[in-house]
Amino acid sequence: MNAAIHIDPKDNLATCLRAIKKGETIEIDGKSFTATSDIPEFHKMATANIKKGEYCYKYGQVVGEALEDLHPGDYVHTHNLASTRGRGDKVQA
Amino acid sequence: MKLMGYRRENGTFGLRNYLLILPTSVCATNTAEKIAAQIPGAVSIPNQHGCCQIGSDLEQVERTLEGFGKNANVGAVLVIGLGCDGIQANELADRLRPTGKPVEDMTIQACGGTLKAIAKGAEIAAKMAAHLSDEVKSEGQLSDLILGMECGGSDPTSGLAANPVIGYASDKLVAAGAGSIISETTEVIGAEKILAKRFKTDAQRDKFLGMVKHCEDRAIQMGEDLRTGQPTPGNKAGGLSTIEEKSLGCMYKAGTAEFSGSLDYAEPMPQDNKGLYFMDTPGQDIESITGMAAAGANIMIFSTGRGTPTGSPIAPVIKITGNAETFVNMHDNIDLNAGTIITKGDKIADIGEKAYQMILDVANGQKTKAEIVGHRDFGIYKITGTF
Known part of the structure; x- marks a missing residue:
């Protein structure tokens, strides 16, 4: 079993298939990534530099935009990845 | 069989x-x-x-x-x-x-x-x-089946394993002339353009896209971030970060078949034109399966990542998980383990065959875990408040 997978070649996020420890180096599609923090099982790791405001991809599709600059090995979840859809909170009253 | x-x-x-x-x-x-x-x-x-x-x-x-x-x-x-x-x-x-x-x-x-x-x-x-x-039973055909497809308590394994397995079984049934329904409009947001390509006519495609837009607009009109309720706390704990990510996993339930059309909530599937349909329901499981049962679904298959007990008062609900740990943890409630796709590298088609066979066995009377434990969940999706 791989430690993490890219579902689509376009993805800049990988899904970890087991818990990854901070500092642990894993291989995805022949490239090495070192986790910058603990990542729980089935959660996501960045596999590219993604600037704040840029799109994040899984399944080859946009799953949201980065809330801060992301780097390979970073844990990506609700704290640094925002949805682009259903954002009534962003609509001016 | x-x-x-x-x-x-x-x-x-x-x-x-x-x-x-x-x-x-x-x-x-x-x-x-x-x-x-x-x-x-x-x-x-x-x-x-x-x-x-x-x-x-x-x-x-x-x-x-x-x-x-x-x-x-x-x-x-x-x-x-x-x-x-x-x-x-x-x-x-x-x-x-x-x-x-x-x-x-x-x-x-x-x-x-x-x-x-x-x-x-x-x-x-x-x-x-x-x-x-x-009353005595008589012999029917595969085309007599109407499958309701649901996912709930999703985690990332749902999109990787359990939902593709459901999609495999749905494709096989639809090819045999059966009906199949995928629902949960909320959980199409972010995946609608991919699904829209598979509708037979422009009119049906537009109807489908209109349903998704209306759903997203409801959140926007409330001035709220949809993420306050979708994905749910359990979805997030499991690793799903946004509605787009959740939707892109959910849509695998629809397999690869062409869509015959879109149904309003609880609208009956045409008996003379069965096939793969979308139904406009919320992502909330109970209201969704209630709408599909009302449409005529006589059997359902339900994927879960976190584990959920849901059953219907009038239809058997087969539970499948892509999370091998959940299969053990919620063994009272889950019928089929698709987690081996992730843990052992099992093929989606092989587990898909198992799911297809289980649908036939349950159709013939084998009880699902939800039936054995006696889950009879029911809830109607309302359009507006009561007066």
């Missing part, structure tokens, strides 16, 4: 033979439950609506109740109202009679109170139970 079930007079095919005690409104629900409790095997549904509603909102509730009465898994129906409620018992019963199955109606007020209503209802229900016990 032979498929055995109950052929109804209107041509539909039941995989179960329920006696349904159907309350027209919240005022009759408690009495309906007490009648059902008198007759082993009878089921009632906890209807929380049916009065002081207007227009399309009232019609949606009535359409849902009608769909439950008409579902082929129901062999006989006792409709019970209070008497003064918004949905009238005799009118709902009249909408069910064209099915040809035994249908009776009564009201609590005409009976002269709760105790007399329970006594009269139990007497009618007992006769119906005797009638149902006389």
Whole structure:
């Protein structure tokens, strides 16, 4: 079993298939990534530099935009990845 | 493999033979439950609506109740109202009679109170139970199946394993002429452009995209971030970060077949034009499976990552998980483990064959975990508040 997978070649996020420890180096599609923090099982790791405001991809599709600059090995979840859809909170009253 | 079930007079095919005690409104629900409790095997549904509603909102509730009465898994129906409620018992019963199955109606007020209503209802229900016990199964076809597909308590394994397995089984059934329904409009947001390409006509495609836009607009009109409720706390704990990510996993349930069309909530699937349909429901599981059962789904398959107990009062619900740990943790509730796709590298097609076979076994009477434990969840999606 791989430690993490890219579902689509376009993805800049990988899904970890087991818990990854901070500092642990894993291989995805022949490239090495070192986790910058603990990542729980089935959660996501960045596999590219993604600037704040840029799109994040899984399944080859946009799953949201980065809330801060992301780097390979970073844990990506609700704290640094925002949805682009259903954002009534962003609509001016 | 032979498929055995109950052929109804209107041509539909039941995989179960329920006696349904159907309350027209919240005022009759408690009495309906007490009648059902008198007759082993009878089921009632906890209807929380049916009065002081207007227009399309009232019609949606009535359409849902009608769909439950008409579902082929129901062999006989006792409709019970209070008497003064918004949905009238005799009118709902009249909408069910064209099915040809035994249908009776009564009201609590005409009976002269709760105790007399329970006594009269139990007497009618007992006769119906005797009638149902006389019915014999006959052979049906795969095209008699209407599969309702659901996912709930999702985590990232749902999109990687369990939902593709459901999609495999759905494709196989649709190719054999069966019906299949994918629902949960909320959980299409972010994946709608991919699914939209698979509709047969522009009109059906536009209807589908309109449903998704309307759903997203509801969150926007409230001035809220959809993420306050979707994904749910459990989805997020499991690793799903956004609705787009959740949706892109959910859509695998639809397999690869072409869409025949989109159904409104609880709208019946056309018997003469079965196929893969989308239904406009919320992502909330209970309201979603209720809408699909009302559309005529006689069997359901439900993927879960975190684990969920959900069942339907009138249809068997097969539970499948892509999370091997959840299969162990929620063993009371989950029928099939697709987690080996991740842990052992099993092929989606191989587990898909298992799921397909399980659908046939359950269709033939094998009980699902939800049936064994007795889960009978019911909830109607409302369009607006009650007046």
